[in-house]
Amino acid sequence: MPAAATSRDRLVAAAFELFEGHGYDATTVDEIATRAGTGRSTFFRHFRGKEDVVLPDHEALLGRVGGRLATASPGGYEVALREAAGIVLAHYLAEGPTARARYRLASSVPAIRDREIASVQRYVRLFAQHIHRWLDTEPDGPLRAELVASAVVIAHNHVLRRWLRGETDDDAATAALLDHSLTLAVSLLRAPAEPGGTPTVVIAGDQADVEQVVQAVRAALGKKPATPGLGSS
Template sequence: MPETAARLREAAYALFEQQGYAATTVDQIAARAGVGRSTFFRAFGSKEDVIFPDHDALVARVAARLATLGSDPGAAPIGATEAARIVLEHYLAEGDLARARYRLTATVPTLRDREVSSTTGYRRLFRDALRTWTGEDPGDDLRAEVIAGSIVTAHNHVLRRWLREDLDDAGARAALDRALGLVLASVSAAVPSAAEGAGPGSEGEDGTTVVVLRSGATIEQVLPHLREALATDRPHGRPSPA
């Protein structure tokens, strides 16, 4: 079935390029791939599923990684950034197929809506996982919401550059590392200064910790300072989870 699914996907994209997504039918895709209609539906639930064939499996992999975060102030940010890398690596492995999907979703509103829904789903996944790290409760989890949104936005910014072929694979990996480093440099209780130089956290007037980091810091440079800050900077009145 994997070979049949690949053949159907190749046939579908060829037809989409030739005559457009809306004008292409399941029967046409099956005929071009040399299989019957029933075979198509054994491989895919719908024409739309040809465009997003591995989405559920990818979400499951990301969720599995996020489920291991815990409350450790050092391990949690590493796990969150690794989860973001899982998504990027999936797209890099797809290569031209991912870029063809990008072109298609840019012109088909229903597919674009599914992409938007997917982004929202990832934000929820990260937010729910990060609550353990931030020590917040559902519905009162602004920090987790902000961090999750920042991670997803940073990833999508880099991904779009790769999809437009502004970056090659190595460039995308390096850009994601820098982008996630920027995110981690911005998620202490107070917004860190983007001043030159890096130093340990210092306590502000309201008891929050301010971390001063280089604006171009990488994840490896950021984590020691972030770990120190977040280890002591839980929301006031809420102990760190065991």
């Protein structure tokens, strides 16, 4: 570990070493503090318990995400959503092996898994809060805001899980995959087009009779002339 590592960094590193070597349940706070070269009081200045030492600093991340969304200007909402999701992904990528060790622990320790699931909902609520502010006055705005918020978090987590499982290792490729996934997620930021499509205009000459006009309209709409059959007169 770098000499400049903080006591918090040392506690996190020590905790993961012990969790992977001895198991989560068998590891005590005292053992973590001793391995990190600190005392219990230092541990509890940074964390409330073992679960907190495992989880990323979601408070700081939520603050950064909220700060980026708060600065979004009309016309820049999509960029803000992409950059806000990118903040979270970049944090996990920077953690490297620690993030993957946490993922393995969450797969086997219910308390950690439950905390991570709860944190996902906090991100959804934060995104929704800002997207509602942007869209609520538009057609179907409140519904679209909820859909976009959930979709952005789902897109981010889909990409993050692939990286955590080792399916992607290249950071640039992972960021590109997030960009692609978010393209799908943010599509409802733009109001759907009104039904009906573009009107078709047919111009008929002065000498055209009704039958000729009908034939011209059918041709313009790509319809074949009606074929006489049962029920026709």
